[in-house]
C-alpha cells in the first residue's frame with residue numbers, strides 16, 4: 302500500500318500522554334544520534350553508530366530491536382539509558398529530555414531505567430556473593446536501612462525464581478540460566494519502569510531460553526515493566542514483542558506491530574532479513590533473497606538510503622530500467638569493490654604506505670572489469686561509462702570513480718535528485734498500514750513500484 306509521507310514518525314501525543322489509539326507514550330526518541338569519535342592520529346570521521354533515530358515506546362509494551370551485527374542496536378539501547386552519551390537529538394522520558402540531565406538529576410533518574418546484558422558471566426562480579434551483587438544498586442543509592450536492603454534482596458531472589466539461601470553463594474556456583482536470573486534480580490532492585498534487554502537469552506542453552514523468556518514476561522505483567530528487547534533471534538522476537546523496529550546502519554528501516562511486520566513486511570531490508578529465516582514451507586512465494594557484501598562501514602555510510610548499496614529492490618534510473626539484471630548486478634558489484642578499495646586505502650597500513658610513497662597492491666581494475674562484464678553484452682553507452690570508471694579507479698581515485706558511476710547509474714536511492722537538483726535526497730518515513738507501521742524507503746512513493754512486486758520479479 303502506498304502511504305502518506307511524513308518527515309519523522311508522528312508525535313501525535315496528547316496532553317494526557319496518550320496517542321490517538323489510547324496508548325500511553327513513555328519514551329520519545331527524536332533524531333537521536335550517537336557518534337563515536339575516532340580519537341586516532343588521523344582524526345578520522347566518527348563512527349555513526351546511531352544516525353538520526355526517531356520513534357516512540359509505549360508504556361507496558363515490549364518493543365523488539367533487530368538487525369545485523371554492528372547496526373547499532375546496543376549503542377541505541379545504551380544511549381536510551383544514558384550509559385552512552387547522545388551526540389545529537391533528544392530522548393524524552395515522560396516528557397523530560399534525559400540527554401540534558403547532569404549530576405544528581407541524572408543519578409536519581411537512573412533508578413528508572415536499567416539494562417540486562419547478554420552475557421551474565423561478564424556482568425556479574427565473581428568475587429561478590431549473590432546477595433552483595435543484587436544489593437549493590439541499593440547500597441549505591443542509599444536505599445533504606447541495611448536490614449531492609451537484605452530483606453529486599455531476599456524478596457528479589459524469590460521473585461526471579463531463586464531462593465533466599467542463595468544469598469551467600471557465588472555466581473560461579475550457578476548455571477548460565479541462574480546467573481541470568483541473578484542479573485535480572487539486580488536490575489529490578491531499584492524498581493525501574495523501563496528495561497533494555499540486550500540479547501538476554503542469546504548466551505543460554507535453548508532449553509533454558511524459554512524459562513528466562515517466561516520469567517521476563519511474568520515480571521513485566523507483575524511490575525508493569527516496559528521493555529526494549531534487542532535480539533538476533535527473530536523467532537524469539539516474534540514470540541515476545543508487541544512491536545518491532547528493524548535497524549540498519551544506524552537507521553530504523555521499518556517499525557510497527559510484530560505480526561503484520563513478519564507476515565507482510567514493507568521495507569526491502571525487512572524482506573531480506575526475514576527471508577534469511579529458513580522456512581519449512583516449500584511453496585513459499587519467492588526464493589531466498591541473498592544480500593551481497595557486508596553492511597557499509599558506519600564511518601562512511603553511503604549517500605541517500607543507508608541500504609542502497611545492497612538493496613535488492615533498488616530503484617534504477619529511467620534510462621536504464623530495461624538493462625539486463627546481470628549487468629546491474631555487475632554494476633552493483635563494481636560499486637562495492639570501489640567502496641571496499643576506498644575503505645582499504647583508508648586503513649592505517651595503507652595510509653602509512655602512502656606516506657612513505659610505497660605502491661599499494663590490488664587486483665588490477667582491468668582484471669576486475671573483465672571478470673564482471675567480459676562475458677556480458679553491455680550496451681555501448683553503458684560500456685563507455687564503465688570503461689571510464691575502471692580507468693579512473695585504475696589511477697587509485699576511487700572517490701572520483703564512484704562519482705562517475707553514480708552520475709550515470711545512480712538513482713534516488715543513492716541520493717541523486719531525479720529532478721536534477723544538487724541536494725542529496727534521503728528517503729522519508731511512509732505509513733504503510735492502518736496500524737501506523739512505518740517504512741523508510743523511496744519505493745512507497747507513488748512515483749515508484751512498491752518493494753514487494755519488484756522483489757517478486759527480481760527473485
Ligand SMILES: Nc1ncnc2c1ncn2[C@@H]1O[C@H](COP(=O)(O)OP(=O)(O)OP(=O)(O)O)[C@@H](O)[C@H]1O
Nearest residue numbers: 337348350368369370371372373374375376377599
Ligand atoms: N565504544 C565504541 N567506540 C567506537 N566504535 C564503537 C564503540 N562501540 C560500538 N562501536 C561501533 O559502532 C557500531 C555499532 O555497534 P553496536 O555494538 O551498537 O552494534 P550492534 O548492532 O549492537 O552489534 P551486535 O549485534 O554485534 O552487538 C559498530 O560499527 C561498532 O564497531
